Amino acid sequence: MNEHAQGRTLQHGTSPLAPEGRYMPGFGNDFETEALPGALPQGMNSPQKVNYGLYGEQLSGTAFTAPSHQNERTWCYRIRPSVKHSGRYRKIDLPYWKSAPHVDPDVVSLGQCRWDPVPHSDAPLTWLTGMRTMTTAGDVNIQVGMASHIYLVTESMQDSYFYSADSELLVVPQEGRLRFCTELGVIDLEPKEIAILPRGLIYRVELLDGPARGFVCENYGQKFELPGRGPIGANCMANRRDFKTPVAAYEDRDVRSTVTIKWCGQFHETEIGHSPLDVVAWHGNYAPCKYDLRTYCPVGAVLFDHPDPSIFTVLTAPSGVEGTANIDFVLFRERWMVAENTFRPPWYHKNVMSELMGNIYGQYDAKPQGFVPGGMSLHNMMLPHGPDKTAFEGASNADLKAEKLDNTMSFMFETRFPQHLTRFAAKEAPLQDDYIDCWESLEKKFDGTPGVK
Secondary structure (H helix, E strand, C coil): EEEEEEECCCCCCCCCCCCCCCEEEECEEEEEECCCCCCCCCCCCCCCCCCCCEEEEEEEEECCCCCCCCCCEEEECCCHHHHHCCCCCCEEEECCCCEEEEECCCCCCCCCCEEEECCCCCCCCCCCCCCEEEEEEEEEHHEEEEEEEEEEEECCCCCEEEEECCEEEEEEEEEEEEEECCEEEEEEEEEEEEEEECCCEEEEEEEEEEEEEEEEEECCCCCCCCCCCHCCCCCCCHHHHEEEEEEEEEEECCEEEEEEHHHHHEEEEECCCCCCCCEEEECCCCEEEEEEECCECCCCCCCCCCCCCCHHEEEEEEEEEHHHHEEEEEEEEEEEEECCCCCCCCCCECCCCEEEEEEEEECCCCCCCCCCCCCCCCCCCCCCCCCHHHHHHHHHHCCCCCCCEEEEEEEEEEECCCCEEEEHHHHHHHEEECCHHCCCCCCCCCCCCCCCC
16 A cells, blocks of 8 residues: 655654644555655656755665565655764663663562552653663564563653664553654654554654653564454454554754664764754655554454453564564453353463563453552463452352443563563562462362362
């Protein structure tokens, strides 16, 4: 599918909220958009001279020889080529942002963990200085695995820009509103929405309403894609049309600026004399996007039994093992529960996958107490977990009429790799030391008498 849209000039720090029509619908589309008429070449990618004196440059998200249905690239027509946005680098330290492999010998990662919300700080925190890594998995150097983070933002990045050469970022806001001013356009993001920021894309993060807090999944591996629906068919779950990609927007500002790059788990900084957000027109399928979680259409059991949570997958990042994801992003939102003669909450289980959950708002049905908005939990691979006694007793004795599970939105970052806690997660974040005790009151009910339930 091809989408064409007229873009705009981006005014640093004062640009209005993006009105309707500032996004193009679709996921993985081949888009085209220009902020100035005639800036986008037609019929070819690299003319001898580009209109307006622009430079043509390709941003590749996959290898040149990737299969055509997986090949991702975008042609950018910009005021300066990216080599002008890159100078001599100096190494810097962002001590709370960690990458895999990161195994702290003084931290125990084996166990069921749950955290209260990481509290806001009075300190001035930007998107970079406010990132707090909770877990890491895999190895950033061989581009497998992930990291999970909490972000705390109290101020905008001022003439400061960032990109990750290591990963794409899946951003899940919980409080506050952010603006991502990227090379390819502007995304305004609020709770109940998510954004995907591709590997290698430069952007600046501004605070619209704050303080802001949320979750980030840093994906080292293959890009997120929509899961196959299989026998579900062509509809429901996340639909492509509900993903929104920004139209072209650019800055032409000569001002001292800083670009920070994350590369192989290390951070480097360079200074340039202008804004790097200077793409006037672009076309391709490698671009940032956002998605409104309220448009996710869940499907489920309509007669008996509780389906596997994989049925609620919004996005998946494949691994080299078919059907076993590097990362699944799974959403548990409002829905009807109608199954007959069925224990309706998630059942007890041990899983080959590691499950990290976050609560955006409301109450999660398997944990009616203790798992609060802004909080997280981790059930690492092959560690048992499931409902606490309150949830078990309630579901075991409930009148099984149709019930609306309301005022709830939680998610899961699920990965095939074990997740290792950082020192921040184990020592500084508000870890609930008594979480393991939520199963202590579960009783032995075995009777041995035939027919007794």
